[in-house]
Amino acid sequence: MKAKQRVCRECGGKAHVVRKDYRFIESGLNNVFLKDIEIVVCAGCKGESPRIPNHDDLMRTIAVALVDKPYELAGDEVRFLRKYLGEGSISFAKMLGIDRSHLSRVENGAMAISRQTDRLVRTLALVHDPTLVQKLKRLGRHDEVLRRLSEIGPDVNPIEMQLDHAEDGYTYDLRAAA
Ligand SMILES: [Zn+2]
Structure with a gap:
């Protein structure tokens, strides 16, 4: 050092x-x-x-890594995506077609996310912020993420996310948490 x-x-x-x-x-x-x-x-x-260099790209990279997560999203991950998109819990729940109390139970980890809501959170994120799509394409992950939507594991397994900073932005690596 x-x-x-x-x-x-x-x-x-x-x-x-x-x-x-x-x-x-x-x-x-x-x-x-x-x-x-x-x-x-x-x-x-x-x-x-x-x-922390390039804070905007860092937050964007965490968001795309969550969209790329091979297991269903945990509550704090749903909350991260909602906040990243700049939505309050009322408006976000409306977009997802669920009630606000349901969303807050999911975000607090009191209730597992449903399979449909998990997919909807991910696709909503990509529609809401097109720079997420650009980032996925730049990282060569876009096609894989689309394919993944049909293969997301039903478990809410914890993952570890490593982010590496380079000149042209962050890259991410997802692995099962120990
Ligand atoms: Zn000091």
């Missing part, structure tokens, strides 16, 4: 920049990891703040 000397913005203490993987809990998802990004670590307050 290379370290450069900095001053902490929170406490004025000595801070340095390291490069490492970062668990991106700010996304609202538990298993999203950003590979090899710069993190400012303070020796005083022990605060860590990541320097």
Whole structure:
């Protein structure tokens, strides 16, 4: 790890920049990891703040990775997609043709998503934000995602998502969580 000397913005203490993987809990998802990004670590307050490049593309990449998930979506993943699309729970529930209390039970994990609603959340995301389709095409995943709609596993298995930042945007890798 290379370290450069900095001053902490929170406490004025000595801070340095390291490069490492970062668990991106700010996304609202538990298993999203950003590979090899710069993190400012303070020796005083022990605060860590990541320097996340290209934030818009990062959020878009998480959204397409969820659309590409080989298992049915978990509640926090549905919530991520709804928020990514800028929809409130009332409007999103209406678009899905379910009531708001049903959607909130799904998002809170109190109720599993139905097979139809899972597919609808994914296709709605792609219709709602055409940049998701562009991103999938750029990553060469578009045809695979279409085919996948008929093959999504019925289990809500946890996945781990690794995101790698490059010049032309993030790429993602999905694997079963340990
Ligand atoms: Zn500090």
